């Protein structure tokens with residue numbers, strides 16, 4: 263039932279998708295913006311007001327662009343997830359309440375953003391343990407799910423989430439971070455080129471510290487304890503090689519534990535479309551490979567934002583604009599000033615990629631560190647929540663000759679559940695690379711199949727819609 267063929271379809275209504283849509287609309291191109299959530303903005307801006315982030319011009323710019331879309335020629339298809347991409351291009355989309363629709367387009371921008379990464383520990387599946395991103399989305403909507411928190415994991419986003427909790431009147435009893443304090447201090451060249459971001463980060467850290475929140479580096483979430491729900495969190499110090507320092511354990515009472523270990527790009531729609539991928543640990547792991555104009559390896563498909571490298575809202579906004587201009591150039595609709603803007607944006611993008619590399623380094627650890635970390639995990643630790651696969655099964659599958667995450671997935675069903683491996687496939691890669699002493703990019707990326715989201719088979723087969 264493909265009714266019409268759009269000039270350009272954009273998958274993902276975060277800063278990158280919105281900036282591209284606005285650029286195309288200014289040039290009078292009919293573009294379709296498909297977003298699986300009800301509201302545009304991605305996790306950063308959904309529910310947020312720009313005024314809440316005084317040091318981040320990117321938020322303000324993104325909010326302005328989002329507001330402008332309402333009155334533009336862009337057609338917004340909300341609450342629609344793209345679940346399949348076929349050559350030509352045909353997009354298969356599913357609505358939350360049911361119904362599958364096919365959409366045809368000549369050109370495609372994939373701007374599907376990122377999701378949080380997790381690393382398991384005993385008790386991480388207890389009620390009361392929640393993603394830092396989820397806490398942030400709630401706090402941005404004025405909801406504080408508990409009054410006291412422990413925040414833990416790795417990376418700079420922990421401070422952002424903790425500061426948001428404090429801003430909403432909550433208390434952060436402790437923030438525990440696997441990383442070293444020394445790695446959290448930005449190199450001088452980033453201080454010069456990314457001043458606004460650094461001030462934003464400093465303001466958030468001060469807010470947390472002034473509220474009495476304590477930040478502990480090189481400290482691990484050892485266990486979340488409780489019977490029906492979380493009661494307390496056990497933390498422990500670790501050495502430079504990721505080994506636990508015996509006797510450093512500490513018990514912190516907590517009603518809620520917010521966890522996060524950085525971000526992973528939502529590459530799956532691009533992967534399904536046949537776009538070549540690249541593994542760049544310093545930009546966040548598996549990414550969509552693009553050239554300087556954000557063209558992927560498939561003619562007519564572009565990628566922008568977190569899918570090309572985890573780098574934050576400013577990089578996503580810039581890349582959305584750059585992809586929009588590059589699309590216009592491909593369509594023969596760009597004048598000389600547009601072409602010189604492309605070159606300017608490409609130069610600025612290189613600076614933002616330098617920030618991205620520093621940002622992602624905060625959540626990456628050496629081979630020895632990861633081997634010691636994984637080596638200390640218990641056999642009965644749940645890895646795949648949907649299929650209830652435990653670490654012991656993964657170790658046994660490795661011992662029986664399955665050497666890759668794909669082989670282990672087949673042997674154990676790890677990643678075959680309802681969430682389609684969204685949470686555990688990254689964990690599985692980490693675990694296998696640690697146990698096999700291979701770099702995390704040493705295996706092919708996990709395979710992907712249509713449908714990308716769970717969907718009623720009857721609807722997929724053509725009943726209803």
Ligand SMILES: Cc1cc2nc3c(=O)[nH]c(=O)nc-3n(C[C@H](O)[C@H](O)[C@H](O)COP(=O)(O)OP(=O)(O)OC[C@H]3O[C@@H](n4cnc5c(N)ncnc54)[C@H](O)[C@@H]3O)c2cc1C
Nearest residue numbers: 274276277278298304305343344375395567568574575578
């Ligand atoms: C939970 C979370 C919280 C974050 N909070 C912050 C923050 O406070 N500050 C900050 O600087 N950065 C934050 N980030 C990082 C953030 O991703 C970037 O800063 C920036 O917003 C990314 O822009 P983007 O357009 O590339 O992707 P996103 O903003 O992630 O937008 C991608 C959009 O694509 C949609 N999408 C994905 N798959 C499909 C599909 N198959 N079909 C249809 N739509 C789809 C998503 O719903 C999303 O709206 C957060 C990331 C996460 C995951």
